Amino acid sequence: MQKGTNAIYKSLIWGQTVSLAVLDTTALVNEAIERHRLTPVAAAALGRTLTATAYLCSWLKTSEASLSVTVKGDGVGGGIYVAGDGALNLRGFVLCPSADLPPRADGKLDVGAFVGHSGVLSVVRDEGEGIPFTGSCELVSGEIAEDFSAYFLTSEQRPTAIALGVLIGTDGRCVASGGVFLQPLPGAGENVLSAVEKEIARHTRVSSEIADMGAEKLLLSIEKCDYFRREIFYRCHCSRERAASAVLSLGRADAMRLAEEEGAVRVHCDYCNTDYSFSAAEIGRLFSEKR
Template sequence: MNNKKDRLIRGTAMNGRVRAFVIRTTALVEELRQRHDTWPTATAAMGRTLTAAAMMGAMLKGNEKMNIQVRGDGPIGHIIADANALGEVRGYVTNPHVHLPSNSSGKLDVAGAVGTSGFIYVAKDLGMKEPYTGSSPIISGELGEDFTYYFAISEQTPSAVGVGVLVGTDNAVMEAGGFIIQLMPGLNDDEITEIEHAVGSLPPITSLMDQGLELEEMLKWMLPDAVVHDEMDIHFQCQCSKERIEQTLISLGQSEIEELIAEDEKAEVVCHFCNEAYMFGKEELEQILEQIAN
């Protein structure tokens, strides 16, 4: 794995009528691969989803946050990712130990792991009473096309989404990243065709990263007149804590806690998102019982 840091750049082109996000997520995906012990095909599927989530999180503002669920019919089960406007991302897959033979083009068979039928669900917490929710069908299981379709169907924003993960022979993540190009109103047909051609002729983003290209160079490849407006660091961040897990235990109720004390005299709770284990001894469980009683 290279030592370039994970970051996202945001830019516009064609006098603001195109907006673009280009991202590197190599360290993020590798950290979650290690935490969840994902096998290569599962790593690629999880990494592509995390990469899309990080870019969609960058479209939010302030304290807004979002959750993405990819629920396909493949052996990987569900892919869950959380992201916010601060570049903080976390995620997991239901079945991390999925690895399939390469597909017909010699690549990791992400569609085989995700499935080609199902839905992508997006919930955005925008600080309102109810979260904004959107969904769209999975059309290929490769995820880039599926998120492209999501933007067209659910957010009515013509977009091109490319996401990729390059896994080494030792199963570690060598490169991970992606881009989202979004077309704003006011583009003519020739301009749209030009953008489609540029995006279509782009080699896989991870192979460009592997060759040492910077995010800015990849953006210019697709949109030669692009102007970068800002950038942000991207990193893994879980919101779990012993206090939050304690609240979960409290919500189980008195009889469940009494059972834990009687049977095991302790409880171990593992966070789905980061695989961190939290231990509660007999005394702590008895204190939780007191809280429930009061």
């Protein structure tokens, strides 16, 4: 299970002209590393996407509302898939968790090369009000923060300054992960927009800031303000019952044949890397219960 806590701290700052959010997603990234055996660069790419998706989820109107994010670039990572809901339950995976790359010249993990510099970021948001909203934009750099900024601007018409960071230790574990999001409210003036740009430029090493002072103090260092805090969880929606319904959808004949050939039918959940295995005897029971 997830160790430590993850949280989002949110406030309105600067005379209520800007929505500020600071996220600590360290435990979330460690859970992802354990589940998927991620290389450091894969952990950084997935971690940044988990953080940005958690922020997007914090705007969902109900806890049942859900959204999914796909970052599909031409890099060695092969694609990043993250999903979450309004209760801030997050989960995600990368297609090539063992893909590795040397660090960049400045010592940072080369997330841009892992993701790829061209491709598409897409978001599907389901508020439970009929047709889900779908938005997408071209990747800017594959570094994730800039890509989400472009997404907010072009798809949501909400300029949003974003700093994301994932610090991985020499043992492959996540030391700190999180992000800073500054979103001017509609109608904010030029002076507010330039203050936002100036502020985000101060957070080029946001994971070190989270490691040193924590998300709460980081938020208060931007402005002394009242804020609210919500916890974030690594939690998958899969279950043995859902896996069983996937087996049922194969039809009795195909499911039984597979079970006899392979010894069992396995249903795999990519999001949490869990296998659900059903023996021929269990499959027989599933189909007779169904009737």
